[in-house]
Every structure is written in C-alpha cells, then in structure tokens.
Amino acid sequence: MNAKYDKDLPIGVFDSGVGGLTVLKAIRSELPAENLVYLGDTARLPYGTKSPASIERYAIQAAEKLAEQGIKMLVVACNTASAVALAALRADLDPLPVIGVVEPGAAAAVHARPGGSHLVLATEATVRLAAYSNAIESRDEQATVREQACEMLVSLAEEGWTDGDIATRIIRRYLDEANEGGFEANSIILGCTHFPLLKEAIREVVGETVAIVDSASTTAHAVRETLQSGGQMRTAREKGDQRFLATDGATRFARVGGQFLGHALTFRDVELVDL
Ligand code: DGL
Numbered sequence: 502m503n504a505k506y507d508k509d510l511p512i513g514v515f516d517s518g519v520g521g522l523t524v525l526k527a528i529r530s531e532l533p534a535e536n537l538v539y540l541g542d543t544a545r546l547p548y549g550t551k552s553p554a555s556i557e558r559y560a561i562q563a564a565e566k567l568a569e570q571g572i573k574m575l576v577v578a579c580n581t582a583s584a585v586a587l588a589a590l591r592a593d594l595d596p597l598p599v600i601g602v603v604e605p606g607a608a609a610a611v612h613a614r615p616g617g618s619h620l621v622l623a624t625e626a627t628v629r630l631a632a633y634s635n636a637i638e639s640r641d642e643q644a645t646v647r648e649q650a651c652e653m654l655v656s657l658a659e660e661g662w663t664d665g666d667i668a669t670r671i672i673r674r675y676l677d678e679a680n681e682g683g684f685e686a687n688s689i690i691l692g693c694t695h696f697p698l699l700k701e702a703i704r705e706v707v708g709e710t711v712a713i714v715d716s717a718s719t720t721a722h723a724v725r726e727t728l729q730s731g732g733q734m735r736t737a738r739e740k741g742d743q744r745f746l747a748t749d750g751a752t753r754f755a756r757v758g759g760q761f762l763g764h765a766l767t768f769r770d771v772e773l774v775d776l
Contacts, residue, residue, distance in 0.1 A: 504569035506573035506597075506644045508735045510542050512724065513567035514576045516562070518546035519754055520658065520694025521578025522761035524602060526578065527717035528724055529743070531662025532734070534740040540567050541758070542776065547655055548581040549693070556626060559711070560586040561593050562776040567745075568594055573733055577601045577726060580692050580716075581624045584632035598727050603627075605723045606690055606716030607636035613712040614688040616643035620679050622703075623692030625650040636719035647686070649679040651693070658695035659757055668702040676706060691715040698760065 512532075514525045518541045525539050542548075542563050548556050560582040563603045564575055575597060577583045577590060583601030591599045610619050621633040627648075635647040653671055662668055679686070689711055691697055704713060728734045735741060747754045749770035759766045 505731075506733060508573070508733055509536060510571050510573040511538040511742070512576060513564070513570070513572035514539045514578050515542070515563045515567060515582070515601045516540075516694055517542050517559075517581065518694075519543070519546040519660075519758040519761050521654075522569075522758050523694060523697045523715070524576060524578035524717045525743070526718055526762055527721040531718070531721035531725055532728070533740050534735045534737045535584050535588065535728075536735065536743075537627040538567060538570060538572060538744045538746065540746040540774070541748070541754060543747045543754055548579060548653075548706060549626050549652060551626065553585045553626065553630070556581060557586040557589050559776075560588070560590055562630075564590050564594060564599075564645045565703060566774060566776055568597060571773060572597070574724065574727065575599045578694055580606070580694060581626045584623075584627040584630045597732045598731070600720065600727060602638050602694075602716040602720050603632045603692075605719035606692060606714065607633055609639060609716060609719040610644065610688050610690045610712075610714045611641045611644065613714050615641060617641075617645075617688045618684065618686050619644060619646045619688045620676075620684070620686035621648040621690045621692045622675070622696055623648060624655065627692055633690060646700065647679055647684050648692075649675055651675045651696075654699055655693065658698040661757070663698045663762060664702050668699060669706060672699065672703055672706050686711060688712040688714060689691065700730055746774045747771050748774060748776055
C-alpha cells in the first residue's frame with residue numbers, strides 16, 4: 502500500500518448479495534475499530550451463473566460506487582467476483598488496495614491439509630475458471646483439487662434452509678457427483694460466500710475427519726496485514742461504524758443478512774443505491 506488514505510475512511514466490502522456479510526463479520530471481529538461499508542448487489546444476484554463479461558462489469562460498477570463514497574481499501578467478499586474480476590478491479594481502482602477471498606481461502610486449505618485432496622464447493626463461474634485449483638496448486642505441488650458447482654446451495658442458504666433433510670440430501674447429491682471416480686477429499690473448501698451457513702449440514706454428511714475451510718477469517722488476516730504494512734490501521738478505542746448498502750430489496754437484505762451477520766438488521770439499516 503503506497504498511497505496514503507485517511508485512516509478513518511471505511512474499508513469497503515462488496516458481494517453480489519448478503520453472503521459476504523460473513524466476511525464483514527470476520528473483519529469486524531479481527532479489526533473492531535475499523536469503519537466498514539458493505540455493498541450487496543442484490544438487484545443482480547446471483548453472479549455465479551452469469552458470463553465473465555457481465556460479472557466483471559457488475560463488479561467494477563459496485564467497486565466504483567464504494568470508491569465514490571471514500572474507502573481506504575476494497576475487499577471483494579464474493580468468490581465469483583474474486584475469481585473472475587480481481588485483476589480488472591485492481592487495475593480500475595489503482596492505487597487503492599484490493600483483496601479477494603480466493604487466495605486467502607486457498608492458503609487456509611493448504612495450511613489445514615498440506616498435500617491434501619481438496620474439494621472446492623463453489624458457483625458455476627468460479628468452477629469454470631478453476632481459480633481455487635490454480636491458487637492451491639501454485640502453493641502446494643502435492644495437492645490434488647476437484648471443484649464442484651453447487652448452485653442450489655446458494656438458494657438453500659438464501660432461503661434459510663440450512664439444516665434438516667432437504668439440505669442434507671442436496672449436499673449429499675453434490676458430494677456424490679464430486680466423488681465420482683473414487684475421489685476422496687480430506688478438505689472441503691467453502692468457495693462461495695453463502696456456504697458457511699451450511700457448514701454444520703456439510704459436517705454431518707462428511708464426518709469429523711474432513712477439514713472444512715472457509716476464507717472469512719484468513720481474508721480478515723490479509724486485511725490486517727495490508728493495513729499494517731501500509732500504516733493505515735485505525736487506532737481509535739471506540740468501535741467503528743458499519744453501513745449497509747444494497748441495490749434492491751432492503752427488507753430481504755435485512756432478513757437474510759441478519760442470519761449471515763449473526764445479529765438482527767432492519768430495513769432501516771439498509772440504504773438502497775443505484776449502480
Ligand atoms: N457471492 C457469490 C460467491 O461467493 C455467491 C452468490 C452468487 O452467485 O452471486 O461466489
């Protein structure tokens with residue numbers, strides 16, 4: 502981080518919807534003094550089934566909206582946008598630091614299971630680009646990686662059906678498909694913002710010996726390191742502010758977002774913006 506920004510400026514966090522609030526929560530717990538502004542592009546969710554060109558365009562519009570508000574760093578909490586558009590976002594926002602979730606997620610998986618067999622559960626777009634495979638294999642030559650698109654898990658998380666028979670059967674169906682040919686994972690990477698909500702249900706299906714990795718806390722560490730190395734940490738004693746922006750559906754954002762955040766939100770907490 503070479504450019505100097507006002508330390509009180511918020512960290513911008515962006516996702517296609519509310520799932521990235523799991524990343525916001527991890528940043529808040531790692532860096533409570535930081536001001537945070539979150540933008541969920543709920544009008545255009547899901548990104549995971551869109552073409553790379555559309556995802557890149559949407560991601561740049563959302564990032565520019567946050568940059569307009571004044572931020573000192575951008576966290577791309579969306580795996581799909583991180584996989585597709587990270588380089589374009591960095592070029593567009595330069596010199597603002599931009600951190601995605603794929604690299605921290607891959608690092609966490611390699612740390613949890615060196616030389617491991619990793620199964621990445623993600624959206625279609627993330628799987629198509631093999632972003633996790635590339636990130637893991639560049640860190641660990643011994644690792645084997647398989648990626649499985651699980652679009653229906655996004656809907657399950659959005660609907661709040663995160664446990665019980667329906668969730669278990671859908672998870673089992675995807676895992677059976679992923680394990681075809683005898684692949685046996687000893688690490689499962691939750692390569693989509695929505696999947697941390699399904700962690701317990703996935704745990705029930707795979708048992709205790711498989712590591713289940715998500716990128717939220719490693720991304721929060723990466724945010725800390727970047728702020729520290731640039732001398733941009735906010736040192737105030739009081740807790741930072743949080744603002745929530747969405748491109749559609751404040752009531753739904755508040756209802757579903759509260760589950761991801763772990764505390765209630767109301768529609769009054771959510772400001773609607775146009776991109
Ligand atoms: N935020 C997306 C991700 O992490 C999941 C939802 C979507 O498809 O937009 O990949």
